[in-house]
Amino acid sequence: MLIRDKKNILITGSSQGIGLAIAKHFACKYNVFITGRYGEKLKNLCNENNFAGFIPCDLSKFENIEDFHKKLNTNIDILINNAGSYIYSIIENYNNKDIYDSLMLNCAAPLILIKSFASHMKSQKWGRIINIGSISGVMGEANASLYSMTKASLIGMTKALALELAQDNITVNIINPGWVDTELINNENLQEDFSRNEIIETIPQRRFVTPEEIASVCEYLISDNAKSITGQSINICAGLSLGY
Numbered sequence: 001m002l003i004r005d006k007k008n009i010l011i012t013g014s015s016q017g018i019g020l021a022i023a024k025h026f027a028c029k030y031n032v033f034i035t036g037r038y039g040e041k042l043k044n045l046c047n048e049n050n051f052a053g054f055i056p057c058d059l060s061k062f063e064n065i066e067d068f069h070k071k072l073n074t075n076i077d078i079l080i081n082n083a084g085s086y087i088y089s090i091i092e093n094y095n096n097k098d099i100y101d102s103l104m105l106n107c108a109a110p111l112i113l114i115k116s117f118a119s120h121m122k123s124q125k126w127g128r129i130i131n132i133g134s135i136s137g138v139m140g141e142a143n144a145s146l147y148s149m150t151k152a153s154l155i156g157m158t159k160a161l162a163l164e165l166a167q168d169n170i171t172v173n174i175i176n177p178g179w180v181d182t183e184l185i186n187n188e189n190l191q192e193d194f195s196r197n198e199i200i201e202t203i204p205q206r207r208f209v210t211p212e213e214i215a216s217v218c219e220y221l222i223s224d225n226a227k228s229i230t231g232q233s234i235n236i237c238a239g240l241s242l243g244y
């Protein structure tokens with residue numbers, strides 16, 4: 001249900017994993033809009049968690065991303081670009097569809113959604129945009145060049161837009177998670193190369209980052225206390241970015 005005096009927050013890729021944890025974290029405080037590809041799943045989540053609405057949409061298709069604002073039919077004050085896909089593969093095995101879909105979902109969708117909601121944020125002189133990148137975009141990950149490329153590009157976009165929107169009281173930041181124990185890492189190719197324990201052995205703190213830790217940092221970045229933090233690339237990675 002939409003409540004008039006609450007801010008509207010859109011979290012893409014919120015049918016599960018990190019996005020759903022963020023959505024649940026904000027369910028009482030904001031009008032939360034969730035997205036994913038499957039309407040029935042989103043509808044159930046919406047009913048169970050009292051979210052304000054849901055938009056089923058495959059964000060790897062250009063025409064769907066452009067239409068998204070119309071489908072949503074409301075303005076957004078806080079945008080969290082979280083939807084993303086992870087391809088773990090040697091470079092010779094990428095096909096054109098992998099490349100196109102990853103570029104659309106991981107790069108173009110965040111940019112076009114910001115384009116859709118920036119005018120409203122500008123007009124009210126307040127907005128918060130958080131992109132969810134990856135430590136693979138900060139450091140590079142072997143056998144994930146496409147994914148690393150898309151996530152590195154989000155860092156550039158974040159800095160450029162933070163500058164462009166600074167005088168409108170809109171902050172733009174990027175959170176780069178390390179390994180988080182979600183569906184995303186149940187990836188067949190990855191599991192052939194690394195067991196769960198072998199992944200943990202590569203993490204300095206020897207643990208996965210939790211989705212709730214990411215939601216807490218989002219809460220801080222949205223708060224008034226963080227109004228001077230913009231254009232920042234924040235690693236939440238249990239030490240992964242430090243080397244080992």
Ligand SMILES: NC(=O)c1ccc[n+]([C@@H]2O[C@H](COP(=O)([O-])OP(=O)(O)OC[C@H]3O[C@@H](n4cnc5c(N)ncnc54)[C@H](OP(=O)(O)O)[C@@H]3O)[C@@H](O)[C@H]2O)c1
Pocket residue numbers: 012013014015016017018019035036037038041057058059060082083084085086105132133134135176177178179180181182183184185
């Ligand atoms: N897990 C990690 O270790 C990790 C590490 C670093 C960064 N990240 C980043 O964190 C973000 C969330 O990842 P996660 O771990 O929570 O992954 P996840 O559990 O696989 O969730 C991915 C979300 O994105 C949505 N999604 C996937 N493809 C989509 C498409 N074509 N169109 C629209 N929505 C789509 C999924 O919805 P449906 O499947 O229901 O459509 C789901 O809600 C991603 O950007 C990821 O790159 C994750």
